Amino acid sequence: MSVDVFWFLPSSGDTRYLGHSASGRPASNAYLRQIAVAADQLGYDGLLIPTGASCLDPWVTAASLVPVTQRIKLLVALRTSLGNPTASARQAASLDEASGGRLLLNVVPGGDATELAADGVFYSHDQRYQAAHEFLTIWRRLLQGETVDFNGEHLRVQGAQNFFPPLQKPYPPLYFGGSSPAAHALAAKHVDAYLTWGEPPAAVAEKIADVRARAAAHGRSVRFGLRLHVIVRETNAAAWAAAEALISQLDDATIAAAQANYAKMDSVGQQRMAALHGGRRDRLEVAPNLWAGVGLVRGGAGTALVGDPETVAARIEEYRALGVDTFVLSGYPHLEEAYRVAELLFPLLPGKGRVTAEGAFTGGAFDVRATAAERRA
16 A cells, blocks of 8 residues: 655754754745745645644645646645634635645644643643643634534634635544643544654554544544655665764753653653653663754754665564554655655655656756767757
């Protein structure tokens, strides 16, 4: 069976070296459009557009990408702690229609209480998921054409309606990631695809088994995806050298400050990411070819598959054997790495093909395959 491969849109900025501002690229809309167009043309299936205080607004960003892309799906953050379900339903239906049915939603209750407080939200960890359950109950019913009366602990609507249905039925698919029991319960009840950050295969297998069992208790089934970085090069040695180069500008003080900041969060997923390496440079390969160096200073997904194309493809196959059918990948910097991953890795993945047709003339006037007449032209 084919595999879906998404790429990541760095809407908070991009870089060549983690923690090194001199190598940074601002998150301009022009740069993000470059990445989106490249991913669309290279054959990626989707584009994850993240959310957070440091990110450009995901809905405005997604809308700006609709006219410059043709086929790629747009996985847009749906902030259940910040938005109103009725207004969010109208947004989703409108963007789904404008994109020709290319909208996907990434449900985000929020993982940083400090950031939520700055937005005026003071839910506890479990309250965020209770509110998300109420939000999605209303949201899903609205997009299926119902008139909704709902009186919950956190949300209340009366006579709510959505007058413009989405193209996708019953609604644009819902994706979601979370590692706590409350998150797994939400996934089991509401979402179409559960995403986990790149943990070792045994840990991912446990999460999949739990969500699958919880969904079955509701008479539902859920797809599974993996969110992680990838560092693929022509050889294993070159890939590991690129991994080391990515964190070569980091000093211990920067790492310690980042880890202290993440330790304040009540996100179980973030806690699991941090526990993989403990902030130490000498324990970054947490499973064969699974490297946690990104997580030294980056929140959220903090691991990368590192190796030559055959090695990375073999590790992806291990996750596919667990039931994972979607891989949301990224690499620094995201524009160049979108090409590298597609060119090196896609030929080895089910349902993907070569970016450049084998044997096609792709060189310039002095390509060694050019004829004498072509060289003189």
